[in-house]
Amino acid sequence: MHDSERLSGSLEAAGYVAAAGAQADVVVINTCAVRENADNKLYGNLGMLASVKREHEGMQIAVGGCLAQKDKNVILEKAPWVDVVFGTHNMGSLPALLERARHNGEAQLEILESLDVFPSTLPTKRESTHSGWVSISVGCNNTCTFCIVPALRGKEKDRRPGDILAEIVAMVDDGAIEVTLLGQNVNSYGVEFGDRQAFGKLLRAAGTIEGLERVRFTSPHPAAFTDDVIDAMAETDAVMPQLHMPLQSGSDRVLKAMRRSYRSEKFLGILERVRARIPLAAISTDIIVGFPGETEEDFQETLRVVELARFASAFTFQYSIREGTPAATMPDQIPKAVVQERYERLTALQDRISWEENQKLVGHTVNVLVGAEGKKDASTHRLSGRAEDSRLVHFEVPPHSDIPRPGDVVTVVISDAKPFHLIADSADHSPLAIRRTRAGDAWDRAEADSCGVPATVGSVPSVPGRVLLGLPTLRVSTAPIYDPSDGER
Ligand code: SF4
Numbered sequence: 001m002h003d004s005e006r007l008s009g010s011l012e013a014a015g016y017v018a019a020a021g022a023q024a025d026v027v028v029i030n031t032c033a034v035r036e037n038a039d040n041k042l043y044g045n046l047g048m049l050a051s052v053k054r055e056h057e058g059m060q061i062a063v064g065g066c067l068a069q070k071d072k073n074v075i076l077e078k079a080p081w082v083d084v085v086f087g088t089h090n091m092g093s094l095p096a097l098l099e100r101a102r103h104n105g106e107a108q109l110e111i112l113e114s115l116d117v118f119p120s121t122l123p124t125k126r127e128s129t130h131s132g133w134v135s136i137s138v139g140c141n142n143t144c145t146f147c148i149v150p151a152l153r154g155k156e157k158d159r160r161p162g163d164i165l166a167e168i169v170a171m172v173d174d175g176a177i178e179v180t181l182l183g184q185n186v187n188s189y190g191v192e193f194g195d196r197q198a199f200g201k202l203l204r205a206a207g208t209i210e211g212l213e214r215v216r217f218t219s220p221h222p223a224a225f226t227d228d229v230i231d232a233m234a235e236t237d238a239v240m241p242q243l244h245m246p247l248q249s250g251s252d253r254v255l256k257a258m259r260r261s262y263r264s265e266k267f268l269g270i271l272e273r274v275r276a277r278i279p280l281a282a283i284s285t286d287i288i289v290g291f292p293g294e295t296e297e298d299f300q301e302t303l304r305v306v307e308l309a310r311f312a313s314a315f316t317f318q319y320s321i322r323e324g325t326p327a328a329t330m331p332d333q334i335p336k337a338v339v340q341e342r343y344e345r346l347t348a349l350q351d352r353i354s355w356e357e358n359q360k361l362v363g364h365t366v367n368v369l370v371g372a373e374g375k376k377d378a379s380t381h382r383l384s385g386r387a388e389d390s391r392l393v394h395f396e397v398p399p400h401s402d403i404p405r406p407g408d409v410v411t412v413v414i415s416d417a418k419p420f421h422l423i424a425d426s427a428d429h430s431p432l433a434i435r436r437t438r439a440g441d442a443w444d445r446a447e448a449d450s451c452g453v454p455a456t457v458g459s460v461p462s463v464p465g466r467v468l469l470g471l472p473t474l475r476v477s478t479a480p481i482y483d484p485s486d487g488e489r
Pocket residue numbers: 140141142143144147148149150184185221
């Protein structure tokens with residue numbers, strides 16, 4: 001998502017505008033090799049775009065991201081109607097590559113093996129007025145055997161703390177009240193400039209930024225998660241009571257084969273120490289089922305650790321081969337039917353735990369940051385947002401209540417719990433307790449600005465000379481490139 005925002009930002013800075021329902025002149029596909037079936041989906045979508053392009057003279061198609069970094073010229077061999085292929089290290093070159101492809105009348109392939117510009121120095125078009133993402137590092141120094149990231153994104157590169165804080169301040173000045181710090185392994189932040197406690201210090205420094213109410217981060221790594229980070233979380237009001245801590249497997253034998261250097265007891269010890277300091281922390285995780293060589297005993301270990309860990313939620317994945325990773329050629333790949341059956345047992349267990357953990361919150365008062373995506377449901381009169389612990393809350397807007405804007409904060413009492421969300425229906429239909437925020441004001445301004453866009457003819461903006469950007473809408477039903485239900489919950 002963050003890379004896509006940067007791509008939109010670079011293109012808009014170069015004069016492109018979103019197609020907003022019109023036939024796009026430029027289609028950019030940002031790929032992710034980590035996702036299952038990413039290549040099949042890419043080539044399926046490119047096949048569909050070929051016929052759109054035939055009927056829309058001058059249309060350009062660009063493919064970027066980590067699948068492009070991996071496949072390089074294979075994309076142009078399989079889909080010669082693509083105009084630009086770019087990698088993960090040169091997203092900022094996209095406008096220039098599109099221009100060059102147009103001018104030279106031939107496809108442009110540019111893949112760099114290392115970063116020339118830190119991605120966060122590229123312009124970004126934020127999708128939300130109240131929340132933003134800030135990269136603190138890119139790449140990863142670990143070598144997990146199932147993961148393609150080190151091969152595609154390279155060694156960890158840390159951004160200077162001053163640059164990170166300046167970007168957060170700029171976002172806050174722009175109206176954001178929530179920021180998520182991003183890195184493949186956030187708690188190893190600082191290793192490049194020799195400060196092993198840099199991440200905790202960064203959290204504390206972010207917490208002093210005037211107007212910033214919610215700080216989150218993703219993802220840490222259990223091997224290097226130290227107590228100074230837990231202290232910084234507990235002692236910094238703006239750092240939210242939420243932690244995403246990838247387990248991957250509960251079996252020490254499988255963790256070793258995955259080349260993940262912590263063991264299950266260490267993992268559970270981290271959760272215990274986090275909960276000792278932050279009792280209401282909602283902890284989520286990632287788990288892979290069916291890693292090569294995983295036995296029923298190994299899987300039972302995962303179930304045991306999941307039962308003990310009491311995760312609020314989990315992203316569970318069925319292992320599938322990623323070409324180019326060490327695990328791809330390991331013996332004892334697990335048959336699909338076995339993986340599926342284990343996956344179903346794991347998700348049933350986690351669904352039960354998520355529901356039990358959510359039920360503990362019934363009767364609690366929570367502060368919900370109203371989401372941009374929230375539209376009032378006509379039958380339930382509910383809007384949606386995230387509590388401080390990041391749980392999704394659907395709350396009722398009583399008939400005579402003011403309606404909060406996206407970015408405002410409402411204080412509600414949880415009335416019911418489901419496995420994947422909480423409900424806050426009003427007991428007495430009294431008006432909502434709404435705190436109007438700077439983020440809500442920013443949303444108002446953005447709405448007013450969007451009303452000021454040039455008049456449209458039909459659905460096509462009547463601005464001459466501008467190149468429209470987006471996915472085509474004519475005669476095609478566009479399937480998303482990434483299916484959110486892909487082996488992921
Ligand atoms: S720590 Fe994360 S990004 Fe790094 S190799 Fe392991 S799974 Fe991949």
